[in-house]
Amino acid sequence: MTGKDEAELSRLLRAAIGGDERAYADFLHRTAALVRGFVRRKIVQGGVDPEDVVQETLLAIHVKRHTWRQDAPVLPWVYAIARFKLIDAFRRRGRRIEIEIDEIAETFAEPETETVSERDINRALDGLPPAQRSVVSAVSVEGRSIGETAAKFGISETAVRVSLHRGLAAIAKRFGRE
């Protein structure tokens, strides 16, 4: 199971870095499910919303994907980031958690679906400059394509891409700084 995940995920991420957008969406969905399973298993006494940690991990994976060596296994990389973000979440909320490294290798994750509630990411989104915020919202919450977003705001596609990239980087940075 884990071996299959490993082969499939590393293939997808390699393709995504090579420019295959569909592979990237696939990679992110599968990774989200794995991380969700991992995080839910680790959070036992509440205080931290697992889905917040899933989102912070996905953002970190996105802005740090240049740190993955394409010839190295991808799962240890994913779980190391997830663990870091989980510990960070507990630290921020003034709690401590013990995570044994050995357990991670044995973590199997069935796809799990997310729960809906007020998210940390919304607060981070609200802190963005207006132009970046409206572009990020249009592409994510409203589900528009780059082209549609460009048409909606009457700006070029390049400008949309730049605002989206900077907006996402700023949200990721905000999570790191808190």
Next chain:
Amino acid sequence: MRTEDLIKALDADASSKAMPLRSAWWLAAAAAAVIAAVVFWLTIGPRPDIMIAMHTMRFLSKFVFTIVLAATAFALIRALSTPGASTGKAAAWMIAAPLLVLVAVVLELFAVPEADWGTRLVGSNMMICMGFIPLIGIGPLAIFLWMLRYGAPTRPVLAGTVAGLLAGGLAATFYAAHCFDDSPLFVATWYSIAIAVLAGLGALGGRLFVRW
């Protein structure tokens, strides 16, 4: 925002590119070496008798210590800045430089009469050594801390400390070309203190700046 929505945004940003961390580290190392070289040449420069000194074991041994320190720290910091990378082997190699210094100190104690140990240890340059190694190393340290921000170290304070050791090894390599005190007794004492200062600054920098 639902996770599904976030994934849409991340996917739309899939085409954004960043230099692979591994290549970026080599570039950073080259930039750091250039900065250290410039500061070295503009301030103290090599000792005038360097061509003669190069024929002595003691002078050359200094470079073995400092280059081994820099090389092992470079290997470790690259692993530390990559999530999930195994660091055990690279960490174990960090013992190499201190071990070499220790062996050299023991040999020196046998080679030199006890009455001279004190003068060898104190040398004539200790204040310059303690001032210039951190001075040459501070620019490289800033570059390495910036690289840690570019990477994703899951242990930022440790990674910052290793950044200090790397900057220290690099700076001491240049400084060794200036210094007249070639005795391992001097190197083991004052170089270590100067490099420890950089390691301390690196740890602090890791704590304060390396967030992601």
